[in-house]
Amino acid sequence: MDRRGFLATGAAALAAPMAAAAAEAAPPLPAAVAPLKISSLVDLESQAAKVLGEGAYAYISSGSGAEWTIRENRRAFDRYELIPDYLSGRGAPDMRTTLMGIPLDLPVITAPMGGQGVAHATADVGMARGTYASGTLMTMSGAASRTIEEIAAATPGPKWYQLYMPTDAGEARDLLHRARAAGFKAIVFTIDALGPGNSEAVNRTGFNIGPAVARALTETGRPPAPARGETKRFLSWDDLTLVQKESGLPVILKGVLTPELAKRAVERGAAGIQVSNHGGRQTDGLPASLDALPPVAEAVHGRVPVIMDSGIRRGVDVFKALALGADVVAMGRPALYSLALGGELGVKSAYDRMKLEMTLTMTGMGVDRVDQIAAKHVRKLPA
Numbered sequence: 007m008d009r010r011g012f013l014a015t016g017a018a019a020l021a022a023p024m025a026a027a028a029a030e031a032a033p034p035l036p037a038a039v040a041p042l043k044i045s046s047l048v049d050l051e052s053q054a055a056k057v058l059g060e061g062a063y064a065y066i067s068s069g070s071g072a073e074w075t076i077r078e079n080r081r082a083f084d085r086y087e088l089i090p091d092y093l094s095g096r097g098a099p100d101m102r103t104t105l106m107g108i109p110l111d112l113p114v115i116t117a118p119m120g121g122q123g124v125a126h127a128t129a130d131v132g133m134a135r136g137t138y139a140s141g142t143l144m145t146m147s148g149a150a151s152r153t154i155e156e157i158a159a160a161t162p163g164p165k166w167y168q169l170y171m172p173t174d175a176g177e178a179r180d181l182l183h184r185a186r187a188a189g190f191k192a193i194v195f196t197i198d199a200l201g202p203g204n205s206e207a208v209n210r211t212g213f214n215i216g217p218a219v220a221r222a223l224t225e226t227g228r229p230p231a232p233a234r235g236e237t238k239r240f241l242s243w244d245d246l247t248l249v250q251k252e253s254g255l256p257v258i259l260k261g262v263l264t265p266e267l268a269k270r271a272v273e274r275g276a277a278g279i280q281v282s283n284h285g286g287r288q289t290d291g292l293p294a295s296l297d298a299l300p301p302v303a304e305a306v307h308g309r310v311p312v313i314m315d316s317g318i319r320r321g322v323d324v325f326k327a328l329a330l331g332a333d334v335v336a337m338g339r340p341a342l343y344s345l346a347l348g349g350e351l352g353v354k355s356a357y358d359r360m361k362l363e364m365t366l367t368m369t370g371m372g373v374d375r376v377d378q379i380a381a382k383h384v385r386k387l388p389a
Contacts, residue, residue, distance in 0.1 A: 032059035035225050037127040039349035044359040047319050050343035061213025062124040068207035069286035076286030079317030082294035086326050086384045091372035099368035103376045108164045111141025113376050117315045117336035118168035123151025123219040125346040127226045131160045136353025138163030145194050151219050158188035168194040171238040182253040193253045198261030200239045203287045263298040265305030272309050280313040303331025321363025329384040
């Protein structure tokens with residue numbers, strides 16, 4: 007055996023006991039379905055840590071590398087102050103909006119999140135039901151723990167399908183055809199996840215999401231999920247064309263952080279732009295999504311909707327993002343923590359809290375409709 011093979015074998019031998027120990031130490035899969043009393047969506051993280059195993063919690067909560075980007079996603083909101091419009095004569099806030107023809111009860115949708123099978127027994131199905139009960143839209147993850155067909159059948163509510171482009175073009179076509187046949191309304195083509203993220207927290211636990219989801223499926227009496235092929239590491243505009251052609255659906259480009267990329271995407275027929283750094287999970291050192299939002303929104307200039315994700319924790323965060331150019335925001339980790347704590351009813355509780363906070367913020371700011379929220383309502387603080 008050569009030196010490389012020896013080292014690989016040794017690393018595998020060391021990793022196997024760690025993974026086995028992590029599996030043995032994991033608590034039972036959360037299965038509670040109940041409303042939550044939520045004072046702040048921020049509190050959900052520490053509460054979920056108590057019901058999730060160490061590895062599952064690390065997988066959900068952590069970011070890549072030194073986690074600079076994950077921290078910047080939150081710090082960015084503190085760089086803006088609100089400018090209220092007092093004596094505006096507005097009435098009670100109405101948070102309803104429309105996204106690509108889909109009516110929403112609030113300008114917040116559920117972001118795509120993989121590995122939901124380790125958060126709760128109902129996994130993506132519970133997330134779909136909680137999202138639907140909240141009157142909004144769910145994006146199914148391309149790394150979901152349930153099938154396209156199961157999630158589509160979970161509720162009659164609108165859903166989008168996220169695609170991580172497979173290396174095998176035939177597999178890509180199959181996924182896109184299945185999503186369309188199942189009634190998904192759009193494809194969210196994710197361009198910023200070209201391999202596994204570098205989560206040091208996950209590495210320390212020895213957690214492996216694939217076997218963990220498989221164990222969760224066994225624990226809930228479900229058959230193993232079909233194996234997915236490798237994700238394509240090098241993407242081009244030809245891939246966008248393939249997704250558009252094979253799906254026959256509107257395609258949102260997710261992972262956009264520059265105005266140049268946004269302009270080109272719109273010119274090539276993208277139906278929407280999602281400003282995202284993958285929640286700080288993929289490449290550490292990327293700018294906060296909120297900081298990237300204003301120039302992207304200016305470049306798009308209203309031609310297509312702009313969605314923003316990464317770092318949303320409060321109703322005031324949503325207000326600031328809308329003022330800086332987003333049409334809607336996508337909420338990730340708080341929704342997943344609420345799923346772990348209360349299943350579909352937990353997810354609805356998280357959205358109910360968000361609705362309350364948005365109502366309070368809009369009232370205080372003197373606006374009563376989402377389309378009234380504008381750049382004049384925020385001011386960037388001096389550095």
